[in-house]
Amino acid sequence: MKTWIGASLFSSALVGCASAQMPDAELTEAKSAVRAAEAVGVENAPQARLHLKMASNQIEEARRHVEDGNEAKARNALERAQYDAELALSLAQAQRTLDELKEAKKEIAELQERLQGDNQP
Amino acid sequence: MTFWRWNALGMGTLLVGAGCATTPHSDQFNQAQQAYREAQQGVAAQLTPDEMLEAENLLEKAESAENGSYKEEQYAYLAERQANIAQANAAKRAMQDELQNVQTQREELQARAREIAEQRASTYQQAYQQSRESQEDLARQLEQIQAERARLEEQLGSMSNQLEGLAEVVREKDELVLTINGSVLFESNESNLMATAERNLENVAKVLKSRQGWENIVVVGHTDARGTEQYNRQLSEARAESVRSFLVESGIPADRVEARGKGESDPIATNATPAGRANNRRVELRIKDRTGGEGGEQAMGRGSR
Numbered sequence: 001m002k003t004w005i006g007a008s009l010f011s012s013a014l015v016g017c018a019s020a021q022m023p024d025a026e027l028t029e030a031k032s033a034v035r036a037a038e039a040v041g042v043e044n045a046p047q048a049r050l051h052l053k054m055a056s057n058q059i060e061e062a063r064r065h066v067e068d069g070n071e072a073k074a075r076n077a078l079e080r081a082q083y084d085a086e087l088a089l090s091l092a093q094a095q096r097t098l099d100e101l102k103e104a105k106k107e108i109a110e111l112q113e114r115l116q117g118d119n120q121p
Numbered sequence: 122m123t124f125w126r127w128n129a130l131g132m133g134t135l136l137v138g139a140g141c142a143t144t145p146h147s148d149q150f151n152q153a154q155q156a157y158r159e160a161q162q163g164v165a166a167q168l169t170p171d172e173m174l175e176a177e178n179l180l181e182k183a184e185s186a187e188n189g190s191y192k193e194e195q196y197a198y199l200a201e202r203q204a205n206i207a208q209a210n211a212a213k214r215a216m217q218d219e220l221q222n223v224q225t226q227r228e229e230l231q232a233r234a235r236e237i238a239e240q241r242a243s244t245y246q247q248a249y250q251q252s253r254e255s256q257e258d259l260a261r262q263l264e265q266i267q268a269e270r271a272r273l274e275e276q277l278g279s280m281s282n283q284l285e286g287l288a289e290v291v292r293e294k295d296e297l298v299l300t301i302n303g304s305v306l307f308e309s310n311e312s313n314l315m316a317t318a319e320r321n322l323e324n325v326a327k328v329l330k331s332r333q334g335w336e337n338i339v340v341v342g343h344t345d346a347r348g349t350e351q352y353n354r355q356l357s358e359a360r361a362e363s364v365r366s367f368l369v370e371s372g373i374p375a376d377r378v379e380a381r382g383k384g385e386s387d388p389i390a391t392n393a394t395p396a397g398r399a400n401n402r403r404v405e406l407r408i409k410d411r412t413g414g415e416g417g418e419q420a421m422g423r424g425s426r
Contacts, residue, residue: 051202076195083202090209097216104223111230118237 020071022063026078030059033085040092044099048091055084144188153180153201160204165211172207179203273410276332283328287321288406295410297335299325303343303360303402312359314367322364325406326371336409337377340365343405345398346385358382364404 034055042048058081065074146154157176160166165173183196273292280297281290288299306318314322329338342357342364361380369375390397 080195080198080202083199083206087202087206087209090206090213094209094213094216097213097220101216101220101223104220104227108223108227108230111227111234115230115234115237 020066020069020074022066023071023075023078026075026082027059027062030055030062030078030081030085033082033089034059037085037088037092040089040096042088042092045092045095048088048095050088051084051091052088055081055088058084146188147194147197149194149201150183150188150197153183153197153204156201156204156208160208160211163208163211164215165207168211168214169207172203172210176200176203176207276334280328280332284324287324293407297408297410299406299408301325301404301406302399303404304399306364306404307360310356312356312363314363319367322367323371326368326373329368329406329408330372334411336411337379338368338373339407339409340368340378340380341387341405341407342380342382343387343389343401343403344385345401346388346392347398350384350386354382354384354386356382357384360404364406 034052037048037052037055042052058077062074062077062081065071065077157173157180160173160176179196179200183193183200186192186196277290277292277297280299284290284299287305288301291298291300301321305321306314308315329335340361342359342361344353344357346353358381361382365378365380368378385392385401388397388401389403390400392398392401
């Protein structure tokens with residue numbers, strides 16, 4: 001994953017320019033990461049839900065920075081949004097796998113019980 | 122020492138002569154470091170090394186930035202997330218591996234359960250089939266028995282009708298027993314048939330001739346207990362013989378009729394009362410069924426109603 005911090009923010013260049021533009025590529029990446037997490041579903045994973053919210057908040061924050069004319073800060077906000085969304089995705093997937101694992105183990109326990117029961121006279 | 126300070130406008134300002142006061146790392150940095158260490162202690166180091174490496178790089182960048190700076194904050198923020206991502210992905214991978222094993226186990230158990238169920242189903246099927254067959258057998262046998270019984274009852278019924286008043290007809294196992302009262306046939310101490318008796322016996326002969334399906338007839342004479350045993354036996358024998366002769370003369374085949382005398386040995390009533398003694402004085406015609414169904418069917422076919 002690339003980080004663009006080095007490039008923009010820390011140059012002592014543009015200051016408070018009113019005509020800042022929303023960094024489209026970064027916005028697209030952030031939004032698509034959010035969608036990916038939503039697709040897996042965060043209902044059963046509170047931590048995932050939390051980070052997804054943080055991602056959405058930071059996308060909003062980026063819009064505000066753009067309105068304020070601060071493109072660099074907007075980029076940073078979008079970057080944070082992307083990482084939060086990816087974390088939300090990872091957490092959601094891990095939760096789903098855990099749920100699947102629990103379910104499968106439960107089924108095994110039931111099957112074993114059933115088979116034992118059958119073997120008894 | 123000099124420190125670069127990044128102010129809110131993003132411009133660099135050189136701080137000079139600020140002495141050796143060091144600003145501590147931001148909370149975010151400490152958090153990120155903590156997150157990285159935690160991830161290191163788990164399976165992430167083995168299972169998601171690339172993602173851990175990225176977390177490490179971000180953390181290093183945060184470290185090399187000035188403490189408390191925006192740059193440190195941003196890198197640390199990202200580093201924390203990345204460490205958590207590595208950790209979560211590693212956990213997921215570990216669980217996926219376990220899930221595969223568990224699924225294999227589950228499939229095996231399901232296969233075994235299916236096998237057992239199939240075996241059981243097939244066993245039940247066989248048992249059910251056998252039970253059905255034996256049930257059908259029993260049903261058939263029952264039908265046959267009922268048909269046979271119906272035949273015999275019909276025989277009995279019709280014979281009873283025909284001989285009403287003259288003889289009592291009962292069934293004893295495989296014999297039909299006609300009991301004729303002695304007073305109808307013989308006078309006291311006599312063994313020759315009375316005239317009226319012959320007429321009555323003609324009816325009996327007719328009924329017997331019309332019936333197929335019997336093997337043989339045994340005519341048995343009985344007396345009451347008055348007099349000596351020897352006398353009674355001889356009398357009952359002679360009487361039985363009289364009835365037999367008559368039947369043979371009427372057309373019953375001789376080789377199928379026998380005569381016996383039982384004297385007083387088989388009373389059917391008490392000998393203490395006149396009524397009882399009268400009942401004991403009797404002649405029985407014991408008609409034995411032919412074994413096998415032929416005779417029965419013929420009887421059914423030819424029996425008069």
